[in-house]
Amino acid sequence: MANITKAPAGFEGPGFFATKIDSVVGLARKNSIWPLPFATSCCGIEFMATMASHYDLGRFGSERLSFSPRQADLLMVMGTIAKKMGPVLRQVYEQMAEPRWVLSVGACASSGGIFDTYSVLQGIDRIIPVDVYVPGCPPRPEQILDGIIKIQELVASESIRRRDSAEYKELLASYGMQ
Amino acid sequence: MDAAFVSEKIKSRFGDKILADEMLYDMQCITIRQESLHDLVRFLRDDESLGFGFLTTMNAMHFPDAGEKFSLVIHLHAWKQNYRLRLKAFTNQDPPTFPTFTNLFPAANWMEREAYDFFGFRFTGHPDLRRILNMDDMEGWPLRKEYPLEDQARYDKDDKMFGR
Numbered sequence: 121m122a123n124i125t126k127a128p129a130g131f132e133g134p135g136f137f138a139t140k141i142d143s144v145v146g147l148a149r150k151n152s153i154w155p156l157p158f159a160t161s162c163c164g165i166e167f168m169a170t171m172a173s174h175y176d177l178g179r180f181g182s183e184r185l186s187f188s189p190r191q192a193d194l195l196m197v198m199g200t201i202a203k204k205m206g207p208v209l210r211q212v213y214e215q216m217a218e219p220r221w222v223l224s225v226g227a228c229a230s231s232g233g234i235f236d237t238y239s240v241l242q243g244i245d246r247i248i249p250v251d252v253y254v255p256g257c258p259p260r261p262e263q264i265l266d267g268i269i270k271i272q273e274l275v276a277s278e279s280i281r282r283r284d285s286a287e288y289k290e291l292l293a294s295y296g297m298q
Numbered sequence: 299m300d301a302a303f304v305s306e307k308i309k310s311r312f313g314d315k316i317l318a319d320e321m322l323y324d325m326q327c328i329t330i331r332q333e334s335l336h337d338l339v340r341f342l343r344d345d346e347s348l349g350f351g352f353l354t355t356m357n358a359m360h361f362p363d364a365g366e367k368f369s370l371v372i373h374l375h376a377w378k379q380n381y382r383l384r385l386k387a388f389t390n391q392d393p394p395t396f397p398t399f400t401n402l403f404p405a406a407n408w409m410e411r412e413a414y415d416f417f418g419f420r421f422t423g424h425p426d427l428r429r430i431l432n433m434d435d436m437e438g439w440p441l442r443k444e445y446p447l448e449d450q451a452r453y454d455k456d457d458k459m460f461g462r
Contacts, residue, residue, distance in 0.1 A: 204433050236448045238440045239432060 125151065146276040149193070149219070151181040153268075153275065156192035158212065160199025163226035166258040167198050175261035180268055189215040194271060195248075200228035201241045213248045214297060218283040221274065223267050224250045227257045249291055299348075299379040301326045307348060311341055327384040335370065335387040336397045342374055342383070343402055350374040350383060356399065356409035358417040362443045368394040370419065398424040416441035 128147055130139025155177075159167055171177050171185070186192040189212045201209055213222070224244055227233035230253045232242035244250060251274055254267035282288055292298065304326060305319050315338075318329035330338055342350040354373035361367060366388035374383045387396070398421040399406035411430040413419040418439040421427060429436065438445055448455075 204431075232449065232452075236452065238436075238445070238447075238449060240449070242449050242452055 142278075142280050143276075145280050146278060150272040150275040153180070153182050153193045153221075153271065154184055154186050154191065155182050155194040155196050155223075156186055156189055156212070156216070158195055158197045158199075158209065160197075160201060160205070161228070163198035163229070163256075163258045166261060167196065167225065167264060170261040170264045175265060177265065177268065180265070180272065182268070189213070190217060192216060193219065194221045194223055196223045196225055197229040197244050198225040200233065200235060201244055202239050203241050204239070206241050206247050209244065210247050219275075219278070221251045221271055222248060223252050223254065223271055225254045225256075225264055225267065226259060227255060230255060233257060247295065249295060299376065299381045304348065304381070304383065307345065308338065308341070312338055322384075325382060325384055327386065329386045329388065332387045332389045332391070332394075332396070335372070335385065336399065336402075338385065339372060339374070339399060340402055348376060349378055350376045350381075352377060353399070353403035353405050353409075354382070356406055356413065358394075358413040358419050358441075360417055360442050364388075366390050368392070368417065368419070370394070370396055370413070372399075393418045393420050395420040395422060397422050400424060415439075418442070 125147065127137070128139050128143030130137055130143070132138075157164070157167055157171075159165075169175060177183075182194075189195070193216075195213055195216060197209065213220075222244075224230045228235060228240065229244050230250075232240050234257070236242065241247070252267050252270045254263055256263050259267075279285075301321055305328075308328065309316065309319075312330065312334055315331045315334040316328060317331065318327070320327055328338075339350075342348050352375040354375050356373075357371045359369045359371060361369075367390055369386055369388040372385040374385065375381070376383075394417070396419065398410060400410070400421075401423070407425070408430060410419070410421045410424055411427060414421065414427050415429040415432055416439060428434065432440065
């Protein structure tokens, strides 16, 4: 029998296995993240390489990409976000259902990159909360995969009550969202 | 068609308004007074022997140290003769105001919006003069020389590392 994944810590007995529900849900979620590739520029091309067969994002469970935010778990912002694009990105993020995570790929999405100018948003964390940043210009597919793996670690270890917690609500309020 | 032909045709109509007529790297460049630019473009388009029916581009320029700071540059192209022409008009007026070229070339619509968005040029009679590439609520004209290059909302820049 092939071992698909490591079981979480728990108590085993004849015919049963008891563990925390957080671990099971986290395990299921982390291996089936459906990303939304918000690819704007060059980092989007690197993402295309990451999705392709050589680096294959599908092995991590992200075989099905979704361009509809309503059906996506992970918002991957890849590329330069102009100030004019800011409200669009925010609207896409607000349309995502909980639980949702944000991965900021590349220097431009993380901090504006080399484009320190009047038209470029100096980092998407000015408008939406970000979970993992992947620096690079552009980051290699291996680095993007590393970012995905870090997201997976966050997903696996997250409490299922986190989205209702006061701390999370405070975080959203700091961005002006409910 | 060649430069001499074009020069002669426009000199007969606009003789005293032409400020310069030179060949720069194989392209004829004519500098004309601000108030006559629109008439010149109309003449170049409508005249049978010239027929400059294509507006290649329209740009604004800003040189704060020059005698006349702002200028509008228009590139025209005559299809049949495959001849290109550059027109310039300089002015010190702030905001620089020109009559709209949309009645001559529909393509001028977005080109004038770009000149408005980045330099603050006004075009009287333009159907919809508003910002095109920048945020609608932006203040200032980004491509003017006095506009700061870097985003002013950053707080984490170390002056020493940036040579200030």
